[in-house]
Amino acid sequence: MHTRRPGHGWRAMTRGPLRFLASSWPWRSLAYVLTGWIVATVWVAAVTGLIAVPAFGLGVLLAGIPLAAVERWRLRLVDTAPAPSPHPRLVRPGLWGWIGARFGETATWRELGYALLFALGLAWLDAVVGLLFCCALYLIGFPALVVLLPDYQPDRIFGLVAAELPQAFALTAVGVLTLPVVMYLITAYAAGRATLTRTLVSHPFDAEVMELTRSRARIMDAMDAQRRRIERDLHDGAQQRLTGVIMTLGLAKLQLADAPPVARDLVGKAYEQARATLGELRDLVHGIHPQILTDRGLPAAVAELAEHCAVPVQVDIDLPERPPGPVEATAWFVIGEALTNVTRHSNARQVWIGVWRQGRLLVLEVRDDGTGGADPARGSGLMGLADRVSVLNGRITLTSPPGGPTVLGVELPCA
Template identity: 70%
Template sequence: MTARLLTSTRPWRATAYLLTGWLVATVWATAVTALVLMPALALAIPLAGIPLAAVERWRQRLIDPVPLPSGHQRLVRPGLWGWLATRFREGATWRELGYAVLFTLVLAWLDAAVGLLVGSALFLVVFPALVHFLPAYQPEPLLGFVPARLPDAFLATAIGLAALPVIGYAVTAYATVRARWTRALLLGRPRRAPSAQLVELTRSRARIMSAMDAQRRRIERDLHDGAQQRLTGLIMTLGMARLQLAGAPPAGRDLVETAYEQARATLTELRDLVHGIHPQVLTDRGLAPAVTEIAERCPVPVELRIDLPERPPEPVEAAAWFILNEALTNIARHSGASRARIELVRRGGLLVIDVHDDGVGGADAARGTGLLGLADRVAVHTGRIALSSPPGGPTVLRVELPCAS
């Protein structure tokens, strides 16, 4: 194991990890000093740990194969003020500031001292070359007993080669421990793993939601293939009866006419009901055409931006369609908006849904506007939902659904 370590690039990556820390610390200390000297920017000092932590997560890749994730939350409100409000409230910002101070004052310089051990061993290895190529370089006997002349200077090379494996192993071990410290300091206390009961509850809820979706699709097919067809046949029969009763008494013609109009109205309502359960276009053509259809039916003008290189899994499509349908219904009924915008994009393993409107705002799940149902839908798919709806608007809804194929 030791031989495999010494023949790999890990000791050199560990050395690079340790020796680059002082440069990061110096740049950060200079930047913070500049902020202190400019009172107008003093409020930015608590946020100064954020860029240093980002650099540390990048440097961590040199020694830690497991990526170090950011501890920050996703933004609820867009824009600079939304970013500042979120960052000042979360614990990750203050952990990163504390780490930045500790790193700059202590850890970076301790790292550099340990990393220089490798440099010392390399200096011993190349000592004879220095003596040969720099004739003016005639130091006192190295280490007190290695003469600065050839061939005696090769004793330093032997000492350096013997010390290099020991130093490389020690430096790598220290760098590994330091990387773990960084992970612990930046991420804080790890979250407890969910209990088996909670996992089973989540799976049970997902199964129930899948069963409900399947039942809705079955009802949609039954209504489409059964009740709608029979109702359409009834309307055709009543239409022909109207023609046959052209010379009948007015009372009879009025009754047939009333039945004909009521049947047509019932068919329209039934079609709307079927469409609200699970539209056929979603099954046949996918999410983008289905969303386009509900946007066209919305009484509020809707601007669409859809970027879906491939269809998401069927359960995710159904959840996304339900969320967008409910969101547009809320906009039409409660927002007082004059326009809305939907962005539906695939970003890696996430389906990201953004819904904006310029309405009066003040959307609240406690007021029964369908937001709890949306949250339940998102939770089933272990997604995320964020809502910003201050009084006076605008309202911004963001949903992220995992959709790894």
């Protein structure tokens, strides 16, 4: 029968004394404790060197990141569960991109806090716990000291002056009896320390959330690419063919000038229906992903939305550079949906649209002087906006008291 191996020191200690002491877990825990002191010594020396060089003084704030990476690797000694990094994948390449991204992450400061706790507390506890093992080992090996070092004269131990072999073997018996207890203590300490370390430097739940966020962003990118492909296919395919049909029907109308009225009326109706269908198709293509957004960017696309709005719109856009494609498309979608809601529900006389960059965020605001009272629960498209914004990990706010004004604000991360 296959027995599942324990994946953590806590579970290993519940297997029974003989099975536990005969397993690798006590020694893995000992290795975890002893290497903790070694890692602390190296890390403190490295940080001291950084502090001594003024040019690298700021790097001390990021010194917890490499220590946390080593600690996640050392967790394998006492905990076989994965310990993923809480840091998301970099968007901007290069050293400065890495520094900028890491300074803005909560995980970086949590790891710095762990580094201080590690250097000022945990490393010293590692040394004390490791010293317990050294004491037990010292007692077990005492007869060897008496034989190899005849002049060795230790102080009294447990009331014995162990200068002769009988007393030395008595100390060995004490060491042998003490060692299992020490190994249990070391394993319990290592397991608790590993749990604390995982909480501070790994956070697998946070890693899962970040992976879900990245997966959602990838799905959004794929959907955006699919919309662009559909828009291109409709524009270059069905729309062009329908234009050809309209031209043919127009020529047919000219050729049927002397035909019976019934035939002329049928061709005329077909011509008008084809033109109406072409208009609807153009609106559909434009609603999927406007070509002007791809070619000229968000300012031109928003200006086009404003021109076609039934309510006067004042646009103020200040963007030093084009935002990423998904962010740009979402901003256009939000503004378009907001203008539709204003036209249908607000009775407004004026609309103001503002778009600007605020650090790593694209901020947009749509404000009108209508009657207010907008409620997402009434199904006015606001819930769809919130869902669309949340895909990019953005934030949406709505202020719409009865009597107005209504202010819709959206923040979309650009990095």
